[in-house]
Amino acid sequence: xxxxxxxxxxxxxxxxxxxxxxxxxxxxxxxxxxxxxxxxxxxxxxxxxxxxxxxxxxxxxxxxxxxxxxxxxxxxxxxxxxxxxxxxxxxxxxxxxxxxxxxxxxxxxxxxxxxxxxxxxxxxxxxxxxxxxxxxxxxxxxxxxxxxxxxxxxxxxxxxxxxxxxxxxxxxxxxxxxxxxxxxxxxxxxxxxxxxxxxxxxxxxxxxxxxxxxxxxxxxxxxxxxxxxxxxxxxxxxxxxxxxxxxxxxxxxxxxxxxxxxxxxxxxxxxxxxxxxxxxxxxxxxxxxxxxxxxxxxxxxxxxxxxxxxxxxxxxxxxxxxxxxxxxxx
Numbered sequence: 607x608x609x610x611x612x613x614x615x616x617x618x619x620x621x622x623x624x625x626x627x628x629x630x631x632x633x634x635x636x637x638x639x640x641x642x643x644x645x646x647x648x649x650x651x652x653x654x655x656x657x658x659x660x661x662x663x664x665x666x667x668x669x670x671x672x673x674x675x676x677x678x679x680x681x682x683x684x685x686x687x688x689x690x691x692x693x694x695x696x697x698x699x700x701x702x703x704x705x706x707x708x709x710x711x712x713x714x715x716x717x718x719x720x721x722x723x724x725x726x727x728x729x730x731x732x733x734x735x736x737x738x739x740x741x742x743x744x745x746x747x748x749x750x751x752x753x754x755x756x757x758x759x760x761x762x763x764x765x766x767x768x769x770x771x772x773x774x775x776x777x778x779x780x781x782x783x784x785x786x787x788x789x790x791x792x793x794x795x796x797x798x799x800x801x802x803x804x805x806x807x808x809x810x811x812x813x814x815x816x817x818x819x820x821x822x823x824x825x826x827x828x829x830x831x832x833x834x835x836x837x838x839x840x841x842x843x844x845x846x847x848x849x850x851x852x853x854x855x856x857x858x859x860x861x862x863x864x865x866x867x868x869x870x871x872x873x874x875x876x877x878x879x880x881x882x883x884x885x886x887x888x889x890x891x892x893x894x895x896x897x898x899x900x901x902x903x904x905x906x907x908x909x910x911x912x913x914x915x916x917x918x919x920x921x922x923x924x925x926x927x928x929x930x931x932x933x934x935x936x
Contacts, residue, residue, distance in 0.1 A: 607931070609896055610648035612922040614641045617660070619916025622905040625666045625687075631905070631914055632673065633922050636660040640675050642687070645907060645914070648924050654685050656692045663704045663759075667711040672733075674714055676702035682716045684733070684740075694740045696731055700724040704759045707733070708766045713745065715769055717757040725753025728760050728771060730783065748786050752777070759805035761814070763830055770830070772802035772816055780833055790833045797835075798824060803845060803861075809852040809908070817845035817859060825859050827885070839883045841890075843876075846902045853910020854932070855885035860901030860915060880904060880915050884936050891936050896923050 617636035624631050624645060631645040638657040643650055659678035666673050666687065673685040678701040684693040696702070700721035707714050716729045728748040734740040748769070750757055757773040768789065769781045776798040780790040792798075800820035807814045813836060817825045825848050827837040845861035862877040879893040880901060899918030906913045912926040 607894075607925055607928045609894075610924040610926075612643055612648045612650070612924060613920065614643070614650050614653075614922070615639070615920050618899070618918040618920060619903045619922060620661065621663045622903040622914050622916050622922065623664050623666060624905055624907055624914075625670045626668055626908060627670070628908040630666075630670065630687075631922075631924070632664050632666060633903075633916060634661040634664050634675065635916070635920070638677070638679070640664055640673070640685075643922070643924075645912065645924070648922075652690050654683075654690050654692075656683060656685075656695075657681070659701070662702070665705050665707045665714070667707055668709075669711070672711070674705045674707065674716075676705040676716060678702075680721075682714075682731075693737055696729075696742055698724075698729070700726075703756060706761045708762045710766070713762075713766065715760050715762060717760045717771065717773075719756045720754045726750040726755060726757045726773070727753075728757060728769060728781070730769075746783070746786050748781055750775075751779075751788070758801070758803055761805060761807055764811040768830075770805065770814060772798075772805050774801040776800055776802060776818065776820070778802065778805075778816060778828065778833065792833060798826065800844075804848045804904075806848050806850055808850055815848045815850055815857060817848035817861065819844040819861075825857065825883075827857075837885065837888055839888055839890075841881055843881075846900060847904040847915075849904040849906045849913065850885070851906045851910045851913075852908055857883050857885050858904055858906065858913060859883065860904050862900030862918075864900065878917070880913075887936055889936055891934055894925060897921070 615635035621634040640654040657677040682696040682702040700718040704717040730746040752775040755774040760771040772778045798818035804817040825839040882892045897917035903916035
């Protein structure tokens with residue numbers, strides 16, 4: 607299973623996203639240039655130029671025509687996937703941390719960081735089919751109860767009825783997407799104890815996976831509607847990224863000590879590996895080495911036959927699974 611190494615970024619990776627068919631891969635990094643790759647051979651197709659700061663997150667529309675990116679330059683931008691042209695820029699008074707298209711692509715949820723007088727917030731924006739009708743107005747703004755803590759990820763729940771968020775205060779919250787009312791949140795007994803860095807939905811929106819920096823370095827599988835804890839995966843490594851296979855009952859987790867901590871903390875061998883777990887049995891059955899720094903981004907291809915990882919080292923590593931992977935028995 608030899609990886610394809612993709613070097614297109616000058617700074618650490620922050621996020622990876624496949625489009626729906628799985629043959630295109632979008633990467634974001636702390637440089638200001640989101641990049642598009644062929645997911646089969648790792649060939650670089652193009653870049654999206656226009657941001658002036660780190661790009662934290664991206665999402666692609668269901669028909670793969672539009673890309674949305676969130677950046678530290680206090681904007682979220684809409685792009686034409688094919689031409690790389692910037693279509694619209696949503697302006698905020700704070701860095702845009704997370705972006706997610708709703709089913710139907712008519713809405714997007716964007717989170718902003720606490721910054722100066724601004725507290726962390728979740729913004730719902732309407733995405734117009736005709737660009738001339740596009741506005742900067744928010745349909746809904748949800749203020750975080752813990753406003754000085756960053757919301758690292760917010761995604762749409764089933765049928766766009768709810769929004770699920772998680773971040774630096776270690777609390778997962780479910781909001782009503784129409785009224786903005788807070789419906790549920792995790793309590794300290796059950797939930798994470800340290801910042802939630804990653805949140806990933808299942809293909810059918812029935813459950814989601816979170817990865818945290820807590821001491822046990824837990825990844826938790828939650829029921830999307832009830833916020834019931836279903837499974838816990840303990841790695842012993844602080845987590846930055848999690849992803850789920852849509853083909854097999856497998857999850858992949860990655861992380862490592864923050865770059866600033868690497869020289870001052872003891873980290874065991876394998877800290878920078880992508881670790882694979884059985885979703886049901888919660889047992890680790892394999893790991894993939896390669897990155898020489900923390901893993902910041904992970905994504906399973908929608909077809910379940912490959913995955914990619916992005917690290918602090920600035921590389922995207924693309925792995926196509928060999929036949930043995932599909933016959934693993936635990």
